[in-house]
Amino acid sequence: MARIKFEGVGKHYPNGFVALENLNLDIADKEFLVLLGPSGCGKSTTLNMIAGLEDVTEGNLFFDNEVMNTVPPHKRDVAMVFQSYALYPNKTVYENIAFGLRMRKHPADEVDRRVRDAARRLEIVPLLERRPDQLSGGQRQRVALGRAMVRQPSVFLMDEPLSNLDATLRISMRAEIKQLHQAMQTTFVYVTHDQAEALTLADRIVVMRSGVVQQIGKPDDIYERPRNMFVASFLGNPPINFMDGTLALENGRLAFKRGQTALTLPASVAERLAGQAGRAVVLGIRAEDVASYGGASDGDCLQGRTLAVLPVGSDQFLEIEIEGTPMFFRVGKEGQHKAGDNVTLKVNLNRLHLFDKQDSQSLIW
Amino acid sequence: MKITHLGRRALLFFSSLLFAIYVLAPIGWLVSSSFQSEAEITSVPPHWIPHQPTFENFATIFTAKDKVVTYENRKEGDTATGGFIPSTAKNLLPSMWNSLIVAVSVVILNLLVSVPAAYALAKIRFIGRDSSIYFMLTTRVIPDIALVVPFFLFVQQLGLLDSLLSLIITYLAITVPFSTFILTGYFESLPDDLDKAARVDGCSRLQTLLLVYLPLALPSLVAVVLFTFLTSWNEFLLALMFTQTLASQTMPIVVASFTSDFNISFSFINAAGVLAIVPPVVVAIMFERYIVSGLTAGAVKG
Numbered sequence: 001m002a003r004i005k006f007e008g009v010g011k012h013y014p015n016g017f018v019a020l021e022n023l024n025l026d027i028a029d030k031e032f033l034v035l036l037g038p039s040g041c042g043k044s045t046t047l048n049m050i051a052g053l054e055d056v057t058e059g060n061l062f063f064d065n066e067v068m069n070t071v072p073p074h075k076r077d078v079a080m081v082f083q084s085y086a087l088y089p090n091k092t093v094y095e096n097i098a099f100g101l102r103m104r105k106h107p108a109d110e111v112d113r114r115v116r117d118a119a120r121r122l123e124i125v126p127l128l129e130r131r132p133d134q135l136s137g138g139q140r141q142r143v144a145l146g147r148a149m150v151r152q153p154s155v156f157l158m159d160e161p162l163s164n165l166d167a168t169l170r171i172s173m174r175a176e177i178k179q180l181h182q183a184m185q186t187t188f189v190y191v192t193h194d195q196a197e198a199l200t201l202a203d204r205i206v207v208m209r210s211g212v213v214q215q216i217g218k219p220d221d222i223y224e225r226p227r228n229m230f231v232a233s234f235l236g237n238p239p240i241n242f243m244d245g246t247l248a249l250e251n252g253r254l255a256f257k258r259g260q261t262a263l264t265l266p267a268s269v270a271e272r273l274a275g276q277a278g279r280a281v282v283l284g285i286r287a288e289d290v291a292s293y294g295g296a297s298d299g300d301c302l303q304g305r306t307l308a309v310l311p312v313g314s315d316q317f318l319e320i321e322i323e324g325t326p327m328f329f330r331v332g333k334e335g336q337h338k339a340g341d342n343v344t345l346k347v348n349l350n351r352l353h354l355f356d357k358q359d360s361q362s363l364i365w
Numbered sequence: 366m367k368i369t370h371l372g373r374r375a376l377l378f379f380s381s382l383l384f385a386i387y388v389l390a391p392i393g394w395l396v397s398s399s400f401q402s403e404a405e406i407t408s409v410p411p412h413w414i415p416h417q418p419t420f421e422n423f424a425t426i427f428t429a430k431d432k433v434v435t436y437e438n439r440k441e442g443d444t445a446t447g448g449f450i451p452s453t454a455k456n457l458l459p460s461m462w463n464s465l466i467v468a469v470s471v472v473i474l475n476l477l478v479s480v481p482a483a484y485a486l487a488k489i490r491f492i493g494r495d496s497s498i499y500f501m502l503t504t505r506v507i508p509d510i511a512l513v514v515p516f517f518l519f520v521q522q523l524g525l526l527d528s529l530l531s532l533i534i535t536y537l538a539i540t541v542p543f544s545t546f547i548l549t550g551y552f553e554s555l556p557d558d559l560d561k562a563a564r565v566d567g568c569s570r571l572q573t574l575l576l577v578y579l580p581l582a583l584p585s586l587v588a589v590v591l592f593t594f595l596t597s598w599n600e601f602l603l604a605l606m607f608t609q610t611l612a613s614q615t616m617p618i619v620v621a622s623f624t625s626d627f628n629i630s631f632s633f634i635n636a637a638g639v640l641a642i643v644p645p646v647v648v649a650i651m652f653e654r655y656i657v658s659g660l661t662a663g664a665v666k667g
């Protein structure tokens with residue numbers, strides 16, 4: 001059982017570098033929390049702080065109601081899986097998995113039982129007597145998982161555990177990790193820079209950038225209602241399209257306008273932004289929120305010239321130049337598109353995003 | 366293509382052979398001449414293989430304590446036939462024992478200090494970390510001769526003149542910085558994640574060092590052991606300054622004293638030289654099998 005709470009936690013280095021700034025975060029017991037962000041955003045620092053591998057220089061870190069700031073890692077009930085796996089190269093798989101239990105003075109027969117249980121679950125029984133250098137990447141990954149699993153910790157930490165695996169393996173391991181979480185019923189904190197991992201695994205996602213939390217929310221929230229341009233651009237494949245423009249009144253209704261392009265804003269948004277016509281804004285359109293269209297625009301269409309057509313099997317990506325800005329869209333593969341053609345796309349207006357030009361915060365969410 | 370390949374291999378072979386001869390010839394001559402009489406040793410041309418091998422020189426070393434050589438009886442043994450022995454011959458075996466005590470103590474104490482120091486320097490971030498590494502290295506830039514007088518004053522003030530302790534302390538001062546430097550480099554090459562994994566697995570810092578890092582660091586530990594042992598075993602200058610009697614004289618001092626006697630017996634000195642080589646060779650052979658690379662292979666994805 002562990003609820004983890006960050007209260008104004010920061011990590012400041014003596015040379016002035018700030019790795020983490022004023023983090024306030026409450027991780028519920030048994031929650032699967034994903035820390036998502038580009039490298040250097042402070043996500044690994046946050047994870048290491050939970051493990052006790054890095055000092056908390058500001059604020060307090062709690063496990064349940066106990067302040068953990070200065071408790072050394074070996075006195076915390078946490079287990080961790082590393083991107084590099086960090087298996088002990090001179091020990092066999094069995095010894096690697098048993099090491100944590102032995103250090104915590106579990107009786108020998110229990111150690112043996114737990115190691116074999118874990119090995120069976122992870123299907124690595126035949127590998128128990130091998131050394132890490134005789135294993136493939138996927139096998140090492142399983143051993144690393146096993147080493148963390150046998151401990152039955154109250155907090156399970158994972159630092160980009162799948163980054164070193166090839167694409168197919170990554171997807172199947174994702175599913176396994178999700179099952180593992182359900183089976184183990186403990187708190188998981190998972191660090192990744194891979195949005196797909198975050199979206200599939202997380203109960204909640206924390207998006208971070210340069211040591212500052214950008215948004216905390218359920219995967220859907222983060223994807224559908226990004227709080228700022230960074231969050232919007234970090235999730236989505238292909239990434240969201242941005243276009244500078246202004247708010248303007250078109251036929252008495254508030255619309256986004258740039259050159260010939262005008263997109264009428266939905267009533268709820270228009271209401272919130274009433275009286276702000278003329279304001280400089282940035283429009284965000286996700287690649288999948290459009291459809292090929294033959295008709296005339298009624299304040300809901302984008303028109304442009306196709307620069308490239310990229311079929312990806314299930315559907316196709318179009319690179320289209322709209323008002324001088326190249327944009328990527330994803331459309332069904334039925335549509336016949338050729339590079340150089342002019343194309344009209346109907347936009348799902350309810351899914352538009354608008355951001356302030358200056359501070360890049362969302363004007364809608 | 367094939368010819369140049371063959372040529373390169375031949376060139377490499379002969380270069381290695383030349384180098385091996387250059388290194389091994391003096392040792393070969395030392396060993397060979399230790400089995401020759403004084404007359405044979407000085408013959409021209411020299412005999413690489415003794416014509417009349419004799420164990421006389423070694424026998425003399427092990428029985429030397431029964432004889433007392435004085436100015437009067439110095440010519441009882443004829444130097445030309447190898448019967449002569451130096452007046453300090455009986456000191457050889459006790460001094461070897463002294464050397465062994467010093468070398469082994471220095472090796473052990475050195476490891477006790479340099480291993481934790483190296484781990485801390487390699488894996489713990491603290492203010493002044495980099496500068497301490499460089500500072501330790503600079504101590505090795507100073508030639509020993511410059512340190513002799515300060516060392517002597519220290520040792521004298523501590524009342525440790527003519528004591529093995531004086532040698533142990535000063536040899537540690539010489540060897541610890543270098544050992545720490547070697548080990549720091551090695552520990553740094555071991556992945557940080559291993560350190561983190563061990564600590565999350567329940568190891569304290571010390572346990573991480575002992576249970577995870579040390580087994581992996583065996584090759585560099587062996588290098589450190591050999592370096593420290595040989596440095597202490599061979600050291601001459603400081604030993605010459607601090608030791609006066611057999612209570613603390615080490616082997617190099619005693620062997621050197623053979624050359625300043627009434628007469629010089631090369632065969633005897635060479636036999637002593639062979640004995641001096643034995644312990645380092647034994648140590649080297651003992652640890653040789655631990656010098657294996659690739660122990661860290663597989664620690665992280667390669």
